[in-house]
Amino acid sequence: MDPTRTSTRRLAALTAAAALTVGLVLAGCDSNDTSPPASTSPATSAEVPATAQSGAHNAADVAFAQQMIPHHRQAVVMSQMARSHAGTQDVKDLAEQIEKAQEPEIRTMTGWLKAWSEEVPEGMHGMHDPGGGDPNGTMPGMMSDRQMTELDRASGRTFDTMFLTMMIEHHEGAIDMAEAEKQHGAYGPAKDLADRIIKTQTAEITDMREMLQGN
Template identity: 35%
Template sequence: MTRVAATLVHLAAALGAVVLLVGCSTDPADPGANRASANSPDVDQAPGSSSTAVREAFNNADVTFVQGAIPQQHGALAAAQLAEGRAGDARVHSLSRRIEAAQKSDVETMAGWLFEWGEPLPEDQDLANHGPDDIVDGPGWGSPFDEALARLEVARGVDFDRLLLQAMVQSHQNAVDMAETEIAEGAYPAAVALARDIVRFRTAEIEEMKALLVDLGG
């Protein structure tokens, strides 16, 4: 099992355990009791309650952002993991490790939000069963890596570096575009904060990758 697949399997198992706990403590006659929305009334709770973040308002823009960002970042994560043993330039390898760590964290965080909101993972995308070796066959990924992953798997050295950087620049720009929409239209504070971080860090990485492409003749 690939690292991406293992991570998401573990996440799904953890969320499943929470579902069981919530199911035991929630009134079945009120299935919407734990769902917050931008139009929902405030819920009384003790100051400092751990459920405060879950009950903060979210809206359709937040859901759209998260459901779109998960597969987009999952594709980038899968591609970054392929750099091990394939990247020819140490700078590309280092960049890939940074991207892998950041996007793994983002995917886990956003999947947790969807659970808290009572919203599904992106439709028709069984993330836990797709890793670097078979993600290219997954339906509707909407990522520049849909076509690039198969070539990345067999490329080595400078050819791999150029292909990865070209696809990652496009992926990062897609992420920035989605994040800017979330900043303008989203309501969930943590999601808007993540979107701001995505704009900041992905934009810097785009410039870094473009400079690397110039050095590598790509």
């Protein structure tokens, strides 16, 4: 046997075996790769714009809060009169329902204005109405000081009729303001509140009209 030819064959066999081993090692490295897929990284960055936009508000949102706060305050005062002036329990119950719904909303809107560094209106007067009532029509449905005085002087069935008639008009004004906020506002929570006001006060108007018919 030719020793040279035998050595050549052995070298070729060793080279092939080495190549096979390297291939297996590389394949093993690929299969154990723990780096995350490329598609997992964009998820977090995609959420950032939505979060950043959640606090955006505009002038319509500010006006909505600045006008609805005194509007709600007047409704609360009217409702508090019913405790001692109303002639029926149905009117007293409705007045309590209105008060419980609107006082927390006043606190919520006050918090928005403070967070936005905007002025919070005082009492039952809007930002553009330093006098009594709302002569400039900036807050639809507001009662004048004279009407509030007359309501406070009434009692029994007379109070019930005046209260229901005034509160229907008051609610209709609030609904108009809420609809304007839904159309022109940008702040999500304010638009949600406007939607809740529309639904709640529309239902209360229906109840009050039924009460008036039976009064």
